[in-house]
Amino acid sequence: MxxxxxxxxxxxxxxxxxxxxxxxxxxxxxxxxxxxxxxxxxxxxxxxxxxxxxxxxxxxxxxxxxxxxxxxxxxxxxxxxxxxxxxxxxxxxxxxxxxxxxxxxxxxxxxxxxxxxxxxxxxxxxxxxxxxxxxxxxxxxxxxxxxxxxxxxxxxxxxxxxxxxxxxxxxxxxxxxxxxxxxxxxxxxxxxxxxxxxxxxxxxxxxxxxxxxxxxxxxxxxxxxxxxxxxxxxxxxxxxxxxxxxxxxTHDLSGRVLVASPHVTGPDLREAVVLVLRYHPERGALGVRLNAPGERPVEVAAPRWDHLVSDPAVVFDGGPVVSAGFIAIALLRPDAVAPTRFVRVAGRLGTVALSADTAEMDSALGDLRIFSGYLGWGPGELESDLEQGSLLFADDASDAPFSPRPGELWHEFQGP
The missing domain is CATH 3.40.50.1460 (Rossmann fold)
Incomplete structure (x- = not known):
């Protein structure tokens, strides 16, 4: 390319x-x-x-x-x-x-x-x-x-x-x-x-x-x-x-929520709702699926964090690319100062290192969700998916990353 x-x-x-x-x-x-x-x-x-x-x-x-x-x-x-x-x-x-x-x-x-x-x-x-x-x-x-x-x-x-x-x-x-x-x-x-x-x-x-x-x-x-x-x-x-x-x-795609169009049939993106966590036009992008809750409870996978995790308290299937550990996304409370191990994605949304001290996070985080795996795009590939209409920008998606009904997200974005 x-x-x-x-x-x-x-x-x-x-x-x-x-x-x-x-x-x-x-x-x-x-x-x-x-x-x-x-x-x-x-x-x-x-x-x-x-x-x-x-x-x-x-x-x-x-x-x-x-x-x-x-x-x-x-x-x-x-x-x-x-x-x-x-x-x-x-x-x-x-x-x-x-x-x-x-x-x-x-x-x-x-x-x-x-x-x-x-x-x-x-x-x-x-x-x-x-x-x-x-x-x-x-x-x-x-x-x-x-x-x-x-x-x-x-x-x-x-x-x-x-x-x-x-x-x-x-x-x-x-x-x-x-x-x-x-x-x-x-x-x-x-x-x-x-x-x-x-x-x-x-x-x-x-x-x-x-x-x-x-x-x-x-x-x-x-x-x-x-x-x-x-x-x-x-x-x-x-x-x-x-x-x-x-x-x-002209706009950074980090923090944007994308929705797979109905014609997408591939297993990675079929009926997927995706949160872009990292984006660079020359290095590519990384994101996680927001609507694929798994069966493993957080209290088993990351027991120190289960009290902070939003419902459903399970590890989500973030995508097919295997990562060395879990990816945790979090939302800062409105007046909170970002903790040391919090990496901002957009606005109050960011990622948290699970090796951090949870005591520092208790008063700072309002929501937390943990993912295993992720979706990755090389340079120009995410833009190509958007240009071809495979992925669409989601409107009014601020609540999507921590939705209590993640399994219904894709259908909700399809409209009436």
Missing amino acids: ERLADPEISRAVLIGAARYDRLPGLPAVAANLDGLAEVLRDPALWGLPDDNCRLLLDPTSPRDVDIALSEAAAAVRSGGMLLVYYAGHGLIDIDSRDLFLGLQDTVPTAVHATAVPYDWVSRNVRRSAAERRLVILDCCYAGRAEMTGPQSRAIALADKARIDKSCLLVAAAATETARAPIGARYTAFSGELIDLMREGLPAGPRLLDVKTIWETLRERLHARQLPQPEVRARNSGDDMPVVRNAALH
Whole structure:
């Protein structure tokens, strides 16, 4: 299953030119950089460390940009991604017809000497050890970055990285101008890009890859009668995941109660009501079945705890994965301080180590239930069960973990 690039060994360079001495200003570009950086740094979406995401707003010279790109390209390790973004004025050199990226002091009649050649960007990206390389250009004539005679520059870039995935996403074709609506917070293309990454797609994949992003932006911008983005890729570079789908991942699933849909027939989840105890989008999830009471009394299995256990006072079958000991879930009393061996799951709900001193728990815990075994999901598997409708979110399920009638839980959640 496709995974995100490791953010700890990835780098992003976000370049924006908002102020110009000889060209119209683009004030929205500053917000572009802040918005995109916020998305990339969000732990729920990717989690790029602050030091790995460099912002260059209104750099003073092409040399500064080249050095920043070179340093970032050299810092990426195998398993990481190099992401380069530019927003500003795209300019075409009169003689070479090549694309240049404008800076504050760019002279329109001397772009070869005062703007950043796109060749510098492609060279630095090409030299990187990154397995995944993504360049995003939000500027006029960005499609020119694809043109080097009969072969696109994006393809030439990717051809020199045959083992790796390379992709170029541009806001406008070679002959089109990008748009920055007056008064808008972001430029048109970047605004849609940031909103998509931040909000996600409710019916989309677990991870937003370049192709999904491009197709969605193309539809949205077309509906607004704005220039449509273009994409070029090598080695399935457009399948490269960029961020998690926020519609599926923005909230931690820990503490959520899930109900198996009626069509599930597998023994592990058939008519199951599940409490998620631990969740991480890159490491998977762990949960227990709430509606499978067993026959072993708690007073036999864990005699020191039987006075705290909620009815029915039996060990529940938490799932098919065998654990070394029991799993105990507990609910803190409203005004209680969490005991030392209490690990919070969500709100007042948590787990308790049965090796703890019960005397410390007597006044702190309002409910307790003990499970043998658990359910486990690898990265993306729980999300897949949710996407496919095998598991559904339970509404008004706060009482489910300690229901006195656990055997009736699944039918209660089916409604009338």
